[in-house]
Structures are given as C-alpha cells and as structure tokens.
Amino acid sequence: MQYSDGFRSAEEKERYIQSTFSAIANHYDSMNQWMTFNLDSRWRKKTALFSAVPLGGKALDVCCGTGELSHCLASQVGTTGEVIGLDFNEDMLAVAREKQKKDQIHKNxxxxxxxxxxxxxxxxxxxxATIGFGLRNVPDFRHVLGEMMRVIQPGGTVVSLETGKPEAFLIKDMHKLYVKKMVPMLDKLSGGPRGPYAWLARSAQSFLPQEELAKEYKALGLEKVKYYNLLGGAVAIHVGFKV
Structure with a gap:
C-alpha cells in the first residue's frame, strides 16, 4: 500500500521526517523567516492568543520544533504558568533548549x-494544546488531533497553525507562481523532490483546505470550531473547544 504523500507506511514517513528535520534544525528558524517574508513570528503570536490559555495556565505545544510557538505561549501564561514543548526530533529540541539558555527567557x-x-x-x-506547521508531517493527523483533545481539560482548546489553500484572488495567483517556480528551485537546492525544503513545500500543497480541516475538528467532537485565514488563506489558524 502506498499513501497519497508517496510513503508506503507510517513508519517510513516517520523515519523520513526525522532525518529531514535533523538535516535542517540549525537553520530552520532563518529559513522560516525567509520563506514567510518574516511573518511567521506574528502568526505564532496570534496562535497563542487564539488558544485562550489563561494567565497561570498550562499549555502543551505539540511538534514544537525549535520552540518558537512555545515561547509565545509562555508569554501568555506568565511566570506562574507552564508550557511543555514536545517534539520527537532531538536535534530540533537541542536548538530550542540552546535558545532558551542563551536568551535566558521563559524558564517556565x-x-x-x-x-x-x-x-x-x-x-x-x-x-x-497547540501544533504549529506539524499536522501535515505526522503519520495520522486525525489521531494526533484526538490525542491533543484527550490531554486538554473540558473548556480547553485544540489549536493548529498550518498551511492552507489561498482564498484571496491575488494570493491564489501568487501561490500558483510559488508552486511553479519556487518548488522546482527548492528541488534543486535540496536534492530533488524528497529534499527537505522541497518536501516541506510539497506537503503544504497536498494538505487539507481550511473547510475540510474544520470538518475534521467537528468530527472529533470539538465545538465552536473556527478558522482564521492569514496571508489571504495561504496559512490558517484552526481553533476548537473541548466540551
């Protein structure tokens, strides 16, 4: 059996994602800034805000990577709150811990x-429980959302910051240009279609549009589900509440 993203099994995808993020860990942040026109930090701040985590609250950042969203959550919960940043890639976590130690911020x-x-x-x-640009990289995003829902308290939120399908007319055209011109260039720079940055771009193209992901939220039993388009719908924040 071969999955739609080209992998033959969940295990094969996990191994590939592990090696991919290990390869780019040390320059992941700078590449994010370049590829998002330096908007990614603003998106993460909005994600933390939409999480509605209270001052003194407890937040989980799933697939935290280098910890950028974790720091936004830490600002929101304050010094009396706590944030757990979880990732399965030790190289990404090493970068996150080094930044935390070097900058002496958000010890919570x-x-x-x-x-x-x-x-x-x-x-x-x-x-x-939040996840930033991680749903499209896990073996089963529905299962991951279910796990996130399981570990939050009633009244809590499941929040995803993820690539979307552009809805604004101009952004649609720009997105098509990106797909036609930028992705082939990324293929060359990162070793073909399975190179790290080419993969990240292609996985964004193949992920669900906003309305479909909202339906998946509702199918899990989350309520008051909403999504907020960013950059004309090229990126979106989805929020659902556990009853």
Missing part, C-alpha cells in the same frame, strides 16, 4: 522528547 518552558501520536500525558492535563 520544559522541552521534552516524545511522539505526537502517543502523547505521554494523562487526560485533562492542559488548558490548550
């Missing part, structure tokens, strides 16, 4: 290694 973040498919936390632990 704990970075841990773990798998988003089997979150190592009891039910009803957190006020929010």
């Amino acid at each position: 973040i704990i970075f841990v290694q773990g798998n988003a498919m089997t979150l190592p936390f009891p039910d009803n632990t957190f006020h929010t």
Whole structure:
C-alpha cells in the first residue's frame, strides 16, 4: 500500500521526517523567516492568543520544533504558568533548549522528547494544546488531533497553525507562481523532490483546505470550531473547544 504523500507506511514517513528535520534544525528558524517574508513570528503570536490559555495556565505545544510557538505561549501564561514543548526530533529540541539558555527567557518552558501520536500525558492535563506547521508531517493527523483533545481539560482548546489553500484572488495567483517556480528551485537546492525544503513545500500543497480541516475538528467532537485565514488563506489558524 502506498499513501497519497508517496510513503508506503507510517513508519517510513516517520523515519523520513526525522532525518529531514535533523538535516535542517540549525537553520530552520532563518529559513522560516525567509520563506514567510518574516511573518511567521506574528502568526505564532496570534496562535497563542487564539488558544485562550489563561494567565497561570498550562499549555502543551505539540511538534514544537525549535520552540518558537512555545515561547509565545509562555508569554501568555506568565511566570506562574507552564508550557511543555514536545517534539520527537532531538536535534530540533537541542536548538530550542540552546535558545532558551542563551536568551535566558521563559524558564517556565520544559522541552521534552516524545511522539505526537502517543502523547505521554494523562487526560485533562492542559488548558490548550497547540501544533504549529506539524499536522501535515505526522503519520495520522486525525489521531494526533484526538490525542491533543484527550490531554486538554473540558473548556480547553485544540489549536493548529498550518498551511492552507489561498482564498484571496491575488494570493491564489501568487501561490500558483510559488508552486511553479519556487518548488522546482527548492528541488534543486535540496536534492530533488524528497529534499527537505522541497518536501516541506510539497506537503503544504497536498494538505487539507481550511473547510475540510474544520470538518475534521467537528468530527472529533470539538465545538465552536473556527478558522482564521492569514496571508489571504495561504496559512490558517484552526481553533476548537473541548466540551
């Protein structure tokens, strides 16, 4: 059996994603800034805001990578709150810990290694569970959303910051140009269609449009589901509440 993204199994995809993020860990942040026109930090701040995690609350950042969204959540919960940043790639976590140590900020973040498919936390632990640009890279995004829902308290939020399908006319044209011109260039720079940056671009193209992801949220039993388009719909924040 071959999945739509070209992988023969969930395990094969996990191994590939591990090696991909290990390869780009040290320049992941700078590439994000370049590829998003330096808008990614603003998007993460909005994601933390939409999470509605209270001052003194407890937040989980799934697939936290280098910890950028974790820091936004830490600002929101304040010094009396706590943020757990979880990722399965130790190289990305090493960058996150080094930034935290170097900048001496947000000591209320704990970075841990773990798998988003089997979150190592009891039910009803957190006020929010967020994931930034990670859903399209996990073996089963529905299962991951279910795990996130499991570990948040009733009234808490499941929040995803992810690439979307542009809805604004001008952005649609720009997106088509990006696909036709930028992705082939990324292929060359990163070793073909399975090179790290080419893969990230292609996985964004193949992921669900906003309305479809909102339906998946509702199918899980999340309520008050909304999504907020950014950059004309090229990126979107999805929010759902656990009852």
